[in-house]
Amino acid sequence: MGEKQLVTEPEIRETPASDGRPRAAVVRDALGVGVAVGLSGFAFGVTAAGAGISTLQACALSLLVFTGASQFALVGALAAGGNPFTAAAGAFFLGTRNAFYGLRLSQLLRLPRAVRPLAAHWVIDETTAVALAQPDRRSARLGFTVTGLTLYVLWNVTTLLGALGAEAIGDTKAWGLDAAGPAVFLALLAPMLKTATERAVAALALVLGLGFLPVLPAGVPVLIAALAAPVVLWMKGRRS
Template sequence: MTTSTATANRRPVIRASLAVGAATGAYGVAFGAAGTAAGLSVWQSCALSLLMFTGGSQFALVGVIAAAGPAAGLTSGVASALLLGARNAMYGVRLAGLLRLGGPRRLLAAHLVIDESTAVAVAQPEPALSRLGFWVTGGAVFVLWNAMTLVGAAGASVLGNPQTFGLDAAAPAAFLGLLAPRLRAGWTERLIAIGGALVALATTPLLPPGVPVLLSALVILPVLLRHRPAKDPT
């Protein structure tokens, strides 16, 4: 592959990564506002984004604290956050073979294993582009999410409800953009997407936020079992 061809292949990945990073990072303002509304200080909200850095778990934690109060809701809030954060471990298993990292870089990569960086990485046709997409997406989301958390926490009373500006639709829209090419791949991918959507729609009214997404991911298990490699008889 020539240098010009490699550069041309990298540009769409970088553009997609930055677009996903901007769309997702912008919604950090909603978490900052939710954190202070739940009784956290500006710096406590920012520390959660900096150290926890997994949006669904962060919203689960502050949502339970807001509903039950800091004293009564802390334990259940942490449990909910851990449940939602468990999906990142599954992402890490999938990404390990793509990234092939060790030492300090592996620790840094682990902190950037989120929905968006995983989605962009696995959507690429070759490992080099997967690594590029992972780092650019993870880095962009991390920087913007933390910056917008500070904006939302410090200016919650001025900004008002972030849904007024349509920011709640930014992250789902970014994921639909990543999903669209997969739906053209074949009927197996389409059936998985439809099945996952139906599971999420059926369980959303009944379960805490984030749990329906985890359940919808189980739709892929029958496909994985069906295509499991046969054991070597020798």
């Protein structure tokens, strides 16, 4: 009889950057994501101004909230005449996904305790995607930091420019800028839907959101759409 082998979960490699991905490649990918998404802050600034939010309020949202989908959900619901509490609830619910990202990134990055509160502010879709794509911890830290810094600076600068330039642009709906934020979010989300379960959740959420949009107050359909995940998981459990 052969020797028994102990099967363990693979550990994240703590290798120097020279043994993993080249630092230049990590920085290049991180900058690409940060710049591409950061520029869409201009659309948020314009949309926020069109919804009646002041420049100071729009900039405060980008500085303190810093999660694009939640920010667009909030101003979109307000622009549609939704109740502020309902709009805030929808934005908060969308933002809770970052807490789950944080659980995974805390194990991956293992940052010093002193910088964790600051790093938590940068835990969003884009920084998570770049960090998880790296083969080792050092590359993941570099990708997370460069993406977070680039995106945070650009998002806030373009939010200010968009809010200040809203009057010159005119009707934001005529330009289609109110759809820029959701379009960016969907473009980032689509490649992540790799399994049949994930695609089923996305499809059901789309049906629920659009189906209830004409009959429910602004901000409520997105809360209803969130029921897609537990419904699909329950159906999958029943079949198995």
